[in-house]
Amino acid sequence: MKKILLIFLTALTSAAYAQKPTPKSAADIAPLLIGEKIPNASLKTPENVDVSILDLLKKKKTVLVFYRGGWCPYCNIHLQSLAGAEEQIIDLGYQIIAVSPDSPENLKATAEKDKVKYSLLSDSKGTFIKAVGIDYQAPENYKEVINVHSNGINNSLLPVPSVFVISTDADILFEYIAPDFRQRISTELLVSVLKNLK
Template sequence: MKKMLFIFLAAFTLAVNAQNTIPKSAVDIAPLLIGEKIPDIILKSSENADVNISDLLKKKKTVLIFYRGGWCPYCNLHLQSLAEAEKQIIDLGYQIIAISPDSPENLKITEEKDKVKYTLLSDSKGELIKAAGIAYQVPENYKTVINVHSNGINTSLLPVPSVFVLNTEADILFEYIAPDFKQRISAELLVSVLKNLK
């Protein structure tokens, strides 16, 4: 009986600790590093279809963007600047994929509003965001907006806005991660990085 009680308490403690592993603030994250791989996780397209991220990454070198959501004006400006630089990025042999906790329906709104032709994917459950090490606990003042934009799936986390440049094996070649959500890599600097990675 004591052994069963110990096992139960150990399992309970592990479950509680697992829920508390998301850092409280954006400055406390521990992102994947250059040389590590982006894990293989199923996300949703704007058409609500399952998308295996590794299948997409195998097709072409990738600029992988994580953004907070279509409700964030800084994210919208960043997505628009990438859309303007998309031809240059494609000419350098890359595709652009942008991921947020937004629901597939809200991705469609962002595509139209920001004139985005590249791929937007939904990670409402935060699985890839957590696996990339860029998730942090939602500040109280954002809980309602992320709940609405994820259709009630996400109430607990946000990604630190991040850019990962990947090869076709999903290895990270370059990353730009800024805990201050107002700071984003410029399209010009990103293009320059891509040129230097060739």
């Protein structure tokens, strides 16, 4: 009975987020806040396997990163920077999970190009991105590239680049959200935050 109720509540929550209008610009988003919980969502691995984000978060404290896609040079620099600090982040007791609207196939290309060993996950439909409250309408000049990189699933939504630090209970402990996609948290500052959260 509990399982049926949980499935029903998850479906109801997903339906509510799906109906929420997408903000017109990155400055208009209403993200989840520190102290709130990350909602569940089904995402895809580079091998096109469905995974529950909450199941992954239960395993270890998490640095949860949202990026625009492997086509974005600022995102690639950020992903590479995180890859360079991954050992430090793991030593502090965290895992890194990065989510984008890119298709599973395109995640593989990004992992190879950016020398990423941590988890890259696909949210091509934008369900999880919307649930976290960081979605906005893509400017016209981005629509073709995001359509291609999501394999035709998404042509209108982008996430605001964000980093959340999440507990194993899915609580948001820290967040860095940058409506200006050129601004990213430095790995030095992120590592400092993780040390202070211990």
